[in-house]
Amino acid sequence: DVKVTQSSRYLVKRTGEKVFLECVQDMDHENMFWYRQDPGLGLRLIYFSYDVKMKEKGDIPEGYSVSREKKERFSLILESASTNQTSMYLCASRSPRRRNVLTFGAGSRLTVL
Amino acid sequence: AQSVTQLGSHVSVSEGALVLLRCNYSSSVPPYLFWYVQYPNQGLQLLLKYTTGATLVKGINGFEAEFKKSETSFHLTKPSAHMSDAAEYFCAVIPIIQGAQKLVFGQGTRLTINP
Numbered sequence: 001d002v003k004v005t006q007s008s009r010y011l012v013k014r015t016g017e018k019v020f021l022e023c024v025q026d027m028d029h030e031n032m033f034w035y036r037q038d039p040g041l042g043l044r045l046i047y048f049s050y051d052v053k054m055k056e057k058g059d060i061p062e063g064y065s066v067s068r069e070k071k072e073r074f075s076l077i078l079e080s081a082s083t084n085q086t087s088m089y090l091c092a093s094r095s096p097r098r099r100n101v102l103t104f105g106a107g108s109r110l111t112v113l
Numbered sequence: 114a115q116s117v118t119q120l121g122s123h124v125s126v127s128e129g130a131l132v133l134l135r136c137n138y139s140s141s142v143p144p145y146l147f148w149y150v151q152y153p154n155q156g157l158q159l160l161l162k163y164t165t166g167a168t169l170v171k172g173i174n175g176f177e178a179e180f181k182k183s184e185t186s187f188h189l190t191k192p193s194a195h196m197s198d199a200a201e202y203f204c205a206v207i208p209i210i211q212g213a214q215k216l217v218f219g220q221g222t223r224l225t226i227n228p
Contacts, residue, residue: 004156043216102157104158
């Protein structure tokens with residue numbers, strides 16, 4: 001089975017800090033996604049990447065950037081964390097051979113104080 | 114823009130009772146439809162999906178969903194709830210007309226099972 005690993009399950013940061021959230025998948029998937037999950041709002045797409053060095057904005061990209069230098073790794077960056085970025089962040093990947101099915105990581109819960 | 118509405122942010126049923134979680138989508142063209150489940154402290158996992166073909170779709174753990182084009186609905190059901198079904202459930206769509214194939218999620222429904 002595909003594994004999507006988010007290295008940090010829980011993080012606590014201060015306002016203004018730079019935050020890196022890392023996601024690694026082990027099945028050579030081309031597509032990778034970052035979602036934000038908030039109660040009552042479901043999952044909202046922040047950024048996605050079709051392939052290495054390719055990225056596209058999702059529905060709520062403001063305050064975030066991403067990096068995809070290697071196929072297996074997709075990083076979400078908060079340049080200057082703010083309290084309204086306190087949330088659960090979910091990474092997912094997808095194979096072109098199973099275009100419609102996303103495999104999710106366990107999530108990274110970020111608290112910004 | 115494509116949207117997904119899940120009716121009821123919280124649903125509570127007794128163990129052994131029918132589970133019904135509602136999902137409606139807005140689209141003039143039937144999209145691909147999914148249900149995902151999220152157990153506490155875990156990521157999402159696929160329960161079932163509809164792309165084409167038979168409108169009644171069976172998934173894991175005894176769940177099934179029926180695509181009804183006339184009602185733009187994709188409700189999730191299970192005949193008899195188990196305590197282990199307590200989780201949050203998300204309906205999602207991929208609009209077929211969009212090349213990006215991005216998943217759009219509903220707001221989620223938290224299912225509680227009473228002993």
